[in-house]
Amino acid sequence: MYDVIIVGAGPAGLSAAITCREWDLHVLVIDEFVKPGGRLLGQLHEEPNGEWWNGIEETKQLMDKAESLNTDIRCGISAHHLEKVKDHHFIVHTNKGNFEAKNLLIATGAAETAAPVPGWTLPGVMSIGAAQVMTNVHRVRVGEKGIVIGVNVLSAAIARELQLAGVNLHSMMLPAMNSVTKEHAHPKKVMDGLSRIAHLAPSAFLRFGSRFTKSDFVRKLATQFYPKSGVKMWGMPIHLRKAVTEINGKDRVESVTVFDITADGKLIKGTERRIEVDFVCIAGGLYPLAELAAVIGLPFQYLEELGGHVPVHNKKMETPIDGVYVAGNITGIESAKVARAQGTVAGLSIAKKHVDGKADLDYRLLKAIEQVKTIRNEATIQFHPHISEGREKIEQAFRRIVHS
Template sequence: MKRGGFDLLIVGAGPAGLSAAAEAAAQGLGILVIDEFPEPGGRMLGQFHEEKGKWWVGRRAAEQLIATCRKLGVEIRSGVSVYGMQRVDSHWVVRTSCGPLTAHSVLLATGAAEIPQPCPGWTLPGVMSIGAAQVMANVHYVKPGHRGLLIGVNPLALAIARELAVSGVTIAGIVLPGPGPLTGKEAGPKENMERLMRLSHMAPSPLLRMGGRAAFALGMSGLVARFFPKRGVKIWDIPLKLRTAALSINGANRAESVTLADINGRGELISGSEREEAVDFVALAGGLYPLAELASIAGCPFVYAKELGGHLPLHNEKMQTPVEGLYVAGNITGIEGAQVAMAQGQLAGVSVCADAGVLGERREAKLTAAMEHVRRVRAGALIQFHPDIPEARSRLYQMRESWSVN
């Protein structure tokens, strides 16, 4: 540990932050991990999915990482918020709810936030984000309701819909948001069908997986959307309805029903098709964006990459930003799954150690191995939130190499 502070302060005790802490602590660095959530683990605590016939359980992975960190002497403080940070001479001063903290280097592993999906009636009790429903059911073991509807079709909605179903929550269906200026292409059957075809590897049967890949390769998303059954198709016994849109959420004192309507293949409402779907909770799935405000406060330049979820701090493949002593890892660098975030965290830990001069002759070999591990995990990731992620990251890394900060 540096005199008067830590070698590395990590903001975010999720998959990226904990993995980085374990890697850097194993090389002898003094590490402090802080997180505003009451317990470490991040979103892993509520995640699980089936992969190649086996279940990946996020809580189990989090518990293993936490145990490893504590065994290596990593200090973890939960319930701590960060509201400022500044580089002073050769160290960082990070201002938190428990007072100022100092460290030679800082890793931001703050993750992602959900994109609000406005809908008439969305302020009623019983209406929540899809992530909130996940936390209620899988972290606190409280069902969000008896019968719910999911509004929004994207990888996050599909993944959490299955988690909720496995947890015993009844899902009446997954429908599109109503057409309007705020929903844009998110309300289009063709665009959603194309997104689903890219996710055909997640389909519950070999026939659906092959059919989805073939249709996408042939550019048939518009045709498939046009002839998609009005009643939808069942995925994991959950009705997926690409020809149905949610117009409003209704109720006197809480969500009691959703007004639905049929839409044609172009996303246009079919007059006279309006009807009520009785539910007691609604989950809105608008997707995710990088939670990167602290990088902006630290003076890091930003870039926009649609394939990675929006605006994100500029960084290279080694997770270094142009700001001295500032690193990033996980969903702050682009929206991907927990396993990719863990690999990125490990790489960030290696990068910090390399810059700290503690790896000696192993420096280049460890960096190369860690970068290759991230590429390998990314290539095999079951859940991919956006298409063309490797290409977008390649462009981003090229931009970082040509950028300098005084």
């Protein structure tokens, strides 16, 4: 019987495990991937202060700390069911047998949303996250020349990582508009998101957007006059007035069909052309990976500010089910730094249930909660606007359910 089982060995899960072990709790961390680190493993970018964020190195630091505390971390284990039993403990059902614990922390992270494009089943088509893992984790070259379909915070960040690895990217473009892709294919809506990372770009046009596109009028104006040749970010054109309508090839990707589009995302007849590429990355964004939270019976709230359906929780990472905690991107799409800080909060909350003399724990928990807010406010990139408002809404939902 473990004090806590943590599902997910990403930044949130590892950070929580370290904190729990510091208080001598009996901890098991499981993850379905072959090595710990989660999304951290593929991350590599330069921050505005000139320092490099290297996800592999960050993972190594977390693992060194976890191993120094004799933390039980097992990879290649998939959890497919969570069960609460009558004597107030939990059973985690996995492909390697069942495990029992007094508490559960679900830190399963996020998954990618695909933006379907005709031809997307051809070999050579992949999600932008898959390209990141193949390149930065497995050191596999995804192709000789490619294109990214979908312009958002995630795709821009990973495109830069691919460039740093020597991958040739022709450009980034929008998907053609349909009932599924309408949020990702409308130039003005995409401009709203792009302006949140413009301060990182070596482009006067995009830096202008970063400073002034708080105005809806200016965003419309910037979209209307967005250069037809695109705006280069790190030497790669980003197109908001071109869309990919089809991925072509017989046995593999050979080209994409592209149209110019209006400021409203409508195809302009007579502008069709083909671009030869041998791989395509599709970027539809991220959503909380919350199936296990649903299996255990946690209530959910849909909040666009947090990236989708999120299990109800409070700032201590507690849920309405006593003994079940959540941390990381399952609680809303944010940076790895925020996820790591949330893991510390969750670990301290769990420790409070099992450790006598809680005065120091109470103080550390309050400081850890404040640290999450600080990291969030100082984040270089925000995946969703109004993240703080979303956090307040989920906190209110928790209070309503607990006090009802």
